[in-house]
Amino acid sequence: MIKTAHKIIATFFYSGYFPVAPGTFGSLIALLVWLFLPAGLLLKGLLLFGIIVLGFGATQSFISELNVQDPGFIVIDEVAGLWLALFLINVVHGPAIIWSGAGFILFRLFDILKPFPISYVEKYKGAMGIMLDDIVAGGFAALIIIIMTLVV
Numbered sequence: 001m002i003k004t005a006h007k008i009i010a011t012f013f014y015s016g017y018f019p020v021a022p023g024t025f026g027s028l029i030a031l032l033v034w035l036f037l038p039a040g041l042l043l044k045g046l047l048l049f050g051i052i053v054l055g056f057g058a059t060q061s062f063i064s065e066l067n068v069q070d071p072g073f074i075v076i077d078e079v080a081g082l083w084l085a086l087f088l089i090n091v092v093h094g095p096a097i098i099w100s101g102a103g104f105i106l107f108r109l110f111d112i113l114k115p116f117p118i119s120y121v122e123k124y125k126g127a128m129g130i131m132l133d134d135i136v137a138g139g140f141a142a143l144i145i146i147i148m149t150l151v152v
Helices: 003-011 021-038 043-065 076-092 097-113 127-152
Strands: none
Touching: 021 043, 021 076, 021 097, 043 076, 043 127, 076 097, 076 127, 097 127
């Protein structure tokens, strides 16, 4: 039962098993859930916190069980990183779809290209490395969008 729960969480309801670009697909599902979730900012903040905490635990359990380091089907890290970006963008701009779409694109770019310091935190072992690089990527995506919109 617990192993199944960790698998469901780590793969974000099995979206990580999509055969092509599972990280992007998992991020797209996370974007849609975020956009269509009928909840205010406080509840979304609590969900973000919960997904990060659950993501660390489920990821560590799942990779230990499988004895692998960073399998592509674990996408809860993308969910946590994207939701962080969307939460921070929503704090500044509200739930604007255009900024959420831009956040999605920037998050995926940072997650794929992994500029410093994202590449540095990715080197941590276990769930720490898997989760942290995406959380940092989400923070960078939000920061870029917030700066761009405050300057323009």
